[in-house]
Amino acid sequence: MDAAVRSLTSLDIPRADKPDTPHLTSAAGAADVELALISDRKAFDALEDEWNALFERAGKSIHVFQTFNFCWHWASHYLADTSANAGTKLSIVTGRRNGRLIMIWPLVSERTHGVTQTFWLGEPVAQYGDALVDPEPDAEAILRAGLAFARRHVASDVLRLRRVRADANVAGLFADAGASIADRQIAPYMDLSSAKDFAAFEERFSSRARRNRRRLARRLEEKGPIEFVRLHGGVNAGDLAADAIAVKAEWLKDRGLVSNALSDQRTTSLFADLAAGREKPVPCVVSALKSNGEIAAYEVSFTCKGRLVIHVMAFKLDFEKAGVGVLLLEQNLKQGFVENLATYDMMAPGDPYKLDWCDKSEAVVDWVMPTSLRGFLYARVYLGFLRPRLKSALKAIPQPLRRILRNVAAA
Incomplete structure (x- = not known):
């Protein structure tokens, strides 16, 4: 068997001294299910x-970021440079019954600052x-x-599974498994x-x-004709998507904020490829308003x-007050x-x-599940105590001062 694929037909087993060793026993409540860990890119592509x-058969509209094509594009960008991402690897858990694929946990693991975290494949782009x-x-x-298989066989200190919707397949699993909540938000739609x-x-x-939107349109028309562009794939869509990332980053900079995801060139190139749709297309819509x-x-x-x-x-800063x-x-x-779209989701x-x-x-909800003492300390001290307080402190700083501090840090 490929070393990148380790199979298991059980749930209730003790944690192994050597996680790479296969273990076989009856699966409690999930009979005849073979579980496997996919950490190799070729094994992922073969799926x-x-x-x-x-x-x-089973995908829902909320699973927009769990399609194979989206995950494939993410892997092609975020796992491509092995020197820069030596600590990042696929940790996908699959389940088969009678040889048929019936379950996928799309996960990836990364080691940073001495802690190995396991999170959803697609982070930080997937929402x-x-x-x-x-x-x-x-x-x-x-x-x-x-989930139990991932906790036992993925070499990780903590499972950090962010933005799990209340209507997700896995939403009801984490509390019973002893996970803690790191953050709560709402996704308006x-x-x-x-x-x-x-x-x-x-x-x-x-x-x-309604009157306010008509007024905004009239004022904008006074500056010149208004044009709306809506693209479903193509080179122009890819270029517009890359421009959108740059404009968003500039908007954040103006407010003294920073996004590690948006400042990462891999994010820009990923969005450009997703929008262009040249290979393994993902339904992407890029739109723009021209004045x-x-x-x-x-x-x-x-x-x-x-x-x-x-x-x-x-939006460009020159048009900030134009609506x-x-x-x-x-x-x-x-x-x-x-x-004929049914739901317009603005996400969290x-x-x-x-x-x-x-x-x-x-x-x-963002769920956190430590699997080691190091992970427990990371979850309790950083994620549970320091991080939320740092975020609150940053929000409390007046925008002009945030801008100054950001510029000093970038100098």
Whole structure:
């Protein structure tokens, strides 16, 4: 058997002295299920057809980041440079019954600052994490077996599984498994299926809000013609997506903030490839609003089984007070009805501007499960105590001072 694939047919076994050694016993509540750990890129690539078949059978609209193609693009960018990512490796748990792939936990492990963390494959780009599982009568037991297998056989100090929706397949597993909550957020969304068209949908907004958007459009038109662009793949879409990342990073810089993900060149190149859709396409929508020929605002989104998730919203600082982001979102909502989208998902966090549009939301939780003493200390001291206080302290700093401190740190 390939050393990168270690199989198991059990859940209730003691932690092994040598995790690479296979162990066989009966699986409690998940009989005849063979579990395996995939850490090799070739073994991951070989899953393509089976992964796609499982997704067609069991994937939900919330699993936009668990498609094989999305994960493949992520691996091609974030695992490509082995020298820079020597501590990063695939840790995918699969489950088979009678040889058929019925479960996937898409995980990856990375060692930084002396601690090995296991997180959802796709981080930091993926925004929702979940495992795929066939709708078997014992699906929950199969998922529990997969989680237990990961805890025993992935060489990790802590499982840090972020942004698990309340309606995710795995949402009910972690509390019973002794996991702790590192963060709680909400993911606001709009239910487009609740209205026959945009005109009917717009009635839920106040007359004041509708008048305000018309006023913004008139003022922008005074500067020159307005043009909306909406692309589904292609070179131009890839270029626009890369520009959107740069504009978003500039917006954060202006506010004295920094995003490690957006400042990573791999993120820019990944978004460009996803948007262009040249190989193993992922349904990506790139839109822009132009004012007098100049791009003023961007939106990069992904679609899956009737759901659109807005991943990047950005506008140029010169247009900050022109409401270009609002106008672009309004136009895209109209297109959402044209394209028969059922859900317009603005994802976590539940920022006030999102709640102005959305009247529904889903709880999203970050779960932490230490598997070693080092991981326990990391989870308790850093994730549980220091990190939230540092984030709160940063938010409390006035924006001009944040900008100065950021510029000093970057110098």
